[in-house]
Each structure stands twice: as C-alpha cells, then as structure tokens.
Amino acid sequence: MDYKEKIGTVKNPLQLKTPPLSSEYTMHVAEKDGSEILVCTVGKTVLHYDIRCIQDLHNMLKSHGDWMLLGSKDEKVLTKPDxxxxxxxxxxxxxxGWYGLKKNFRGRFGMYIPPLLEHLGLAEVEHNKRNNRMCAV
Structure with a gap:
C-alpha cells in the first residue's frame, strides 16, 4: 500500500506526537540510494527508517492479535523481548534486523513509528505517561 501522500514531504512533513503526547516530531518520505525511506526529525536529530516497517509492523501486530508494549530504547540499550x-x-x-538505517540513530523505533501507524489508521496506540502499548486495527 502507498502511504506517501499521508506521510508528507520534506517541504510539508507530517506533524506527530510521541505516544505520551509529550514531544512533537515530523515524519516524511524521502529517497536515499534509490529507495524510499521514512525521515523522522526530532528537534535537530534526524532518524531514518526503512519504509517497509509500516506494513511489516502492521502485519506483525495483526498476527500477534493483542496489545504489545512499545518498549522504546536508544540503539545501544538492550530491548525487552515481546x-x-x-x-x-x-x-x-x-x-x-534493524528498520532504523542511520548508525547510532537506529533505535527509538517503538517511540516514533507507532504514532505514524496510528495516523495511517493501521493501529491504536495508548497515550499514557509510560508503558504504552499498541495493537493493530
């Protein structure tokens, strides 16, 4: 499925908020090395994610069939299974392996990708101060 129009461009990026609704960031689609990627900008920090993560995460959540903790962590921090x-x-x-594409900025998948899926109508995301979960719609 093509989500590009709903995600935005560098000139008109999608405005999102983290699951706890405490921080704003933008997301847009760009091309790098001949492939489309997601560009996530948080302040001055720019992260890149493989655009396939949208459909792959949605499919995994549908197979999982229940709520799943987000568990967001920086790249160098070990993650909690499940x-x-x-x-x-x-x-x-x-x-x-990693959907994050920029070395040293590959983490935080569980912070920045779930709100995108929620915006696209593919998932429901909790918005508590911590320990948020998501599930497929």
Missing part, C-alpha cells in the same frame, strides 16, 4: 522496539531490530523480523 516489545515493538525489540521486534524492530530483531533478526526474526521480515528484513532480518
């Missing part, structure tokens, strides 16, 4: 963050860097996911 969380969205753990899945987003697991050799068991469809791409066999």
């Amino acid at each position: 969380t969205v963050e753990h899945w987003g860097r697991s050799p068991e996911n469809p791409i066999g």
